[in-house]
Amino acid sequence: MASAPVSSIVLSVFLVFIATVSAQTAPAPAPSGPLNFTAILDKNGQYTYFLRFLADTQVGSQVQNQLNTTSEGFTVFAPTDNAFNNLKPGLINSLDPQKKVQLVLYHVLPKYYSLNDLQFVSNPVRTQATSQNGASFGLNFTGQNNQVNVSSGMVETLVNNALYQKKPLAVYQVDKVLLPEGLFEANSPAAAPSPATKKASGSKSNSTASSTAGEPAAADNSGSMGRNMGMGLVLVLALACMGFLS
Known part of the structure; x- marks a missing residue:
């Protein structure tokens, strides 16, 4: 009769031993996977267009690749659909591929x-976006009590x-999609001739016209002089004849 309690005790000790050994030899839980930037947007929904631009411009993969090495980190503003x-x-389709890249980088x-x-x-x-001369496009922030506004100069x-x-x-x-002024500023119109240029051009035209008009005028004066000389000769001859007759 006494063997039953002993057997129970032995069995209990054996089970505790097996559990301890199993706990020591079981593999450790696998570490959580790396931070997935685009999965955050995909999980939250309503970012289809932004995800497409991140993929087309490869900005999404650039941010993802640098997340595990950067000491500064990243801040991303995700416009909704x-x-x-x-x-x-x-508006977006009017941008060339390089400007589309800059637009997406402007949100990082x-x-x-x-x-x-x-x-x-x-x-x-x-921001990560830069102009053609290498200057960075910036964003302005204002806020209070954890309510923050962001402004691009064109959009707030x-x-x-x-x-x-x-x-x-x-x-x-x-x-709202953050639109940098540097990418969407209107093209300046072709420069019109300055008033000074117009004046100089007008003066040149007037001078040419005067010079051209002056040539006939000189010819007219020569004709008048010839006529006057002819009349003078006639008068001299007439006077000579009168003197001879007298």
Whole structure:
């Protein structure tokens, strides 16, 4: 009868031993995968157009490749599909491929900023977009109590939703496409001739006209002189005849 409790004790000790060994030999949980920038946008939906531009311009892969090596991080402003739909028809298609790249890069800051950080930055804040001479296109931020507005000079909108906010990456929703003035400024018209040029041209024309008009005038004066000399000879001859007759 006493063997039953002993067997139970032995069995319990054996089970505890097996559990301990299993815990020691079981593989450790796999580490979480790397941060996936575009997956954040895809998961939240309503960023179809922006995701397409990120893929077409390869900006998305550039940001993704640098996320694991950057010490500064990135801040991305993601326009919604409605933001793209509200643009003037044909505006984006009017850009050449290089300008489309610059437009997407204009939505990326080469540093991690929390919403609180954006309230106290020194404007303008440098973006990844640059002009042809290498100057950076900037954005201006104003805000209070974690409500931040972003302005490009052409567009101003609220930064109203943090899709992801953990260093090295912050992704914020914006309801307008940020349009940099450097890409969308109107082409300057061809320079018209200056008033001085017009005046000089007019003076030259007048001078030519006067010179041309002066030639007939000189011919007319010569004709008048010839007629006067002829009349003088006639008068002299008449007087001579009168003297001879007398």
